[in-house]
Amino acid sequence: MLSNAPFSTAKNFWYSSIFWLIISMIAGLVVALKQISPDFLYFQGADGLNFALTYAHIRIIHTNGILLAWLSMAMVGAMFYMVPKLTRTPLWSERLGNLTALIWNVAIAAAVVIIALGYSSGVEYAELPLILDLGVAVLAVLLSINLFMTIAKRQEKQLYASIWYFTGSLIWLPLVWIVGNIPSALVGGAMQANMNWFYGHNVLGLWFTTVGIGQIYFLLPKITGKPLYSHKLSLIGFWTIATIYVWNGPHHLVNGPIPVWLMKAGIIPSLLLIIPVWTVLANVFGTMKGVWHRVAEDVNLKFLVTAAIFYMMACLQGPFQSLMQVSAVVKFSHWVVGHAHMAPFAAFSFVCFVTIYYAVPRLTGRHIYSKALMNWHYYMSVIGFLMFAFTLWIAGVIQGFAWMDGTPFMETVDTVRTLVVFRAVGGTLMIVGQLFFAYNIWKTVKSGTKISSEENVAA
């Protein structure tokens, strides 16, 4: 039943990730519309349905769907593609890989049902009940075994930067996941919040970011045909992110019920994050030197460079808002939502799009169905995101200062109403872009023109 064909695991992870991308983003749009009109999707008399579709449930489906289903699965697919490619060793077991993909999909489907039925641990980003927490930990172990065995079987001793990032991420993910999801509930109180945010932020920093950078280091030299600018910079970037990032959690609790030294222990590394981020960017821009003109004609490169820029923006905004005075204004406001979308969507989802656009033709032997659709995907995503994010940032600042003034809450809701409408418009553009993406990949796999043997795909 489970395929043993080379790279079938990567493909299955990607195809399912695109499915979950669409589902999770629609859930996001539903939440955005419910903020405009709380009666949206309310059906008179259908209490059970209304319970399942309540704001709190759909929001959790959106966040967990995007993070655990779309982004994680797309990234796992990328590792299942890039690790065998780089080590020039076939994957240890495609069967185990496909089994992992199957269990992953079943677990996500179960999560959607369980959340809609109202079972949740009630902790942001760690909502899944214990049984599914354990399931995710098992999945992380299964995919780690497969990839580590592949790396262990390699012929060439030295490892390229992408593999360090992947290996690091695979070691960090189970640690971060287990600390934040499993024992934290037993601790309770402010310490639980601290443990939860250890997970909540590090799942971004030591999983999405590091797998994302590993992909950038693979894709950039492949697409531009230029050598990676500096080996030393990739060393500095890797070891600084490994040492600094893990401290970031407490900046979510700044001005909250934790000791000031702990706040500072979260804020200082948040600013020091600029070190690994700018180091990676220096490597990206150094590699791009002399090939910038290619950005105009190559959609993949456009996505990749835009992702790098948004990564930089996210990691300037993040340190800024971790400061006590700034956090006092923007905390709990729409601002945070705008910020929280920048790295997962505009930086690392973009990187995953490039990986999929790059690899699918090479694995299926078919050209991407439509370059025009790729361009539409790019522009809709970027314009949609900018509209989405800027409206939320403006709304957040207005809200934050109004709350400080003691303006009654409902008045602040009224003030930002128009901005929240425009957020949903931006969000709609983002989703339409992803529909182009899904359709384009679907058509490529089904009926893309075959790449003839004398053509060079590497271009």
Next chain:
Amino acid sequence: MSEQHNHEDHIDEVNGMKQGHGKVPRFLIIVYAALACWAVFYALTAKGIDETANAGGNTAGVSAEAGKALMGQSCALCHGQNYKGGLGPTLAGVVDTKGEEYVTGILKNGGVTMTAIAKDNNWTDDQVKSVIAAMKEIK
């Protein structure tokens, strides 16, 4: 870094990926140093923010500002966003027409339908006076 100069143009191949040995840009080294200095400075000097006064949490001292914050938390729900009336009556001019003593009594003991809001929230006498001061400012 000068001893590595001859390595800089050298390109080697790892796992089929070409990688160069470009040097760390000077600009980046300055950024590293600046951030390190800031980190030490911040670790030694930064203090937490105490916002209890702005949030109406100061239990001593009378100010319309503190009163406004307390009103936002406790009055707006019934008396309307601008305190011009909602479930309860308008608060504009109420201190002038009814007198300070009467309003203080309502706050402390409740009215016909209103709860004893000052007692429920454990407001001190100063906090009650702050709320009265804030009410006088409602136009």
